[in-house]
Amino acid sequence: MKRYIVANWKCHKTGDEGRRWFDRFAVLYKPHPEVQIVVAPSMLSLENLAAHVHCLGLENVALAVQDVSPFPRAFDPSTQTTGMSRASTASETLFA
Numbered sequence: 001m002k003r004y005i006v007a008n009w010k011c012h013k014t015g016d017e018g019r020r021w022f023d024r025f026a027v028l029y030k031p032h033p034e035v036q037i038v039v040a041p042s043m044l045s046l047e048n049l050a051a052h053v054h055c056l057g058l059e060n061v062a063l064a065v066q067d068v069s070p071f072p073r074a075f076d077p078s079t080q081t082t083g084m085s086r087a088s089t090a091s092e093t094l095f096a
Contacts, residue, residue, distance in 0.1 A: 001034070002034055002035070002036055003034055003035050003036070004035075004036050004037075004038060005035060005036070005037050005038070006038045006039075006040070006064070007037075007038070007039045007040065008040045008066060009039065009040060009041045009042065010042070010066070011042045011044075013041060013042070013045065014045060015044070015045035015048040015049065018041050018045050018048075018049045018052075019048070019049065019052050022049065022052055022053055022056060022058075023056075025058075026056045026058060029058060029061070031058070031059040031060045031061075032060070033060070035060060036060050036061075036062065037058075037060060037061045037062070038061075038062050038063070038064050039061070039062075039063055039064065040063070040064040040065065040066045041063065041066075042066065043065065043066065043067075046063065046065065049063060050063055
């Protein structure tokens with residue numbers, strides 16, 4: 001059975017801090033076939049980190065999105081879902 005380790009960074013790391021963290025992580029990381037590492041950075045640093053993590057080629061390491069809105073107009077103040085990301089925006093960022 002696959003196990004997951006999930007880290008939700010909230011807004012505790014900037015893009016630069018996140019890249020440095022992944023650089024250190026890559027040196028120490030020992031992949032295991034039954035463990036999936038998932039890191040959820042802030043949406044503001046997601047695109048930058050997605051490219052960086054891809055370049056590092058870390059096996060069984062993935063990025064995730066925080067606070068995905070179930071509503072298609074997540075950024076519209078009238079929906080009162082401020083701070084949430086649209087699934088389409090996350091998909092475009094992670095799979096571009």
